[in-house]
Amino acid sequence: EDQVTQSPEALRLQEGESSSLNCSYTVSGLRGLFWYRQDPGKGPEFLFTLYSAGEEKEKERLKATLTKKESFLHITAPKPEDSATYLCAVQEGRGSTLGRLYFGRGTQLTVWP
Amino acid sequence: DAGVTQSPTHLIKTRGQQVTLRCSPKSGHDTVSWYQQALGQGPQFIFQYYEEEERQRGNFPDRFSGHQFPNYSSELNVNALLLGDSALYLCASSARTASSYNSPLHFGNGTRLTVT
Numbered sequence: 342e343d344q345v346t347q348s349p350e351a352l353r354l355q356e357g358e359s360s361s362l363n364c365s366y367t368v369s370g371l372r373g374l375f376w377y378r379q380d381p382g383k384g385p386e387f388l389f390t391l392y393s394a395g396e397e398k399e400k401e402r403l404k405a406t407l408t409k410k411e412s413f414l415h416i417t418a419p420k421p422e423d424s425a426t427y428l429c430a431v432q433e434g435r436g437s438t439l440g441r442l443y444f445g446r447g448t449q450l451t452v453w454p
Numbered sequence: 455d456a457g458v459t460q461s462p463t464h465l466i467k468t469r470g471q472q473v474t475l476r477c478s479p480k481s482g483h484d485t486v487s488w489y490q491q492a493l494g495q496g497p498q499f500i501f502q503y504y505e506e507e508e509r510q511r512g513n514f515p516d517r518f519s520g521h522q523f524p525n526y527s528s529e530l531n532v533n534a535l536l537l538g539d540s541a542l543y544l545c546a547s548s549a550r551t552a553s554s555y556n557s558p559l560h561f562g563n564g565t566r567l568t569v570t
Contacts, residue, residue, distance in 0.1 A: 345496070375558060375559075383564075384458070384546075384561035384562050385544070385561045386561070387558045387560060390558055428497075430497075441502065441510055442497075446495055
C-alpha cells in the first residue's frame with residue numbers, strides 16, 4: 342500500500358502561472374514531511390520540512406503547507422528554472438525509526454516561457 | 455563545505471556480477487542511508503548505517519549489503535546482479551543528534567547502474 346501519493350504526475354505551466362502540487366500520505370504518526378527538488382541526473386535537493394498540521398514554510402517562489410492528511414507545494418509566478426521533479430517524503434514516528442523516508446513518485450513540473 | 459559525494463557516477467555491469475558503490479557523507483554527518491531510484495519512481499529505502507552498524511533495512515533481498523567505516527563513509531554492495539537492479543543508487547547523510555531524529559537527509563548525485 343502506497344504511503345505517499347503525489348498529484349499530478351506531470352504539470353506544465355506557462356511562466357508566471359501559479360499552481361499547487363499535492364502530496365497525500367497515510368502513516369502511523371507523522372514525524373516529518375519533506376519536500377525535495379530533483380533535477381535530471383542529480384540527487385534530490387532538500388527544500389522544506391514540516392512537522393505539524395497548520396505549519397507553513399516559504400522559500401522564494403515556493404510555499405509548503407501541511408494538514409493532517411496532505412501537504413501542498415504552492416508555486417507562485419514560476420520561472421523556467423523552477424522546472425524539475427518535486428518529491429514528497431514522510432517519516433513515521435513509530436518504533437525505533439531513525440530516519441527512513443517514504444517517497445512519492447514525484448510531480449514533474451515544466452515551466453515554459 | 456563538500457556535500458555528499460558518490461563514486462563512480464556511472465557503471466555498467468553484466469547479470470550475475472557483483473558491484474560496490476561508495477559514499478562520503480557531508481561534513482559533520484554521521485548517519486548514511488542508501489536508496490534505489492528506478493526510472494520514473496521515487497527513491498526506495500535500502501538501509502541505514504550509524505556507528506558502523508546497519509540500523510534499519512527496507513524490503514530488499516540479502517544480495518544488497520553494506521558497510522560503514524570509522525570515518526562515516528559507506529559502501530553498498532550488490533551481488534548476483536539482475537536486470538531489475540538497474541537504477542540510480544542514492545546515498546544520503548544526516549546528523550543523528552540527540553535533539554532531532556528529523557535531521558533532513560542530504561543526498562549525493564547518485565551512481566547510475568546499468569545491468570546488461
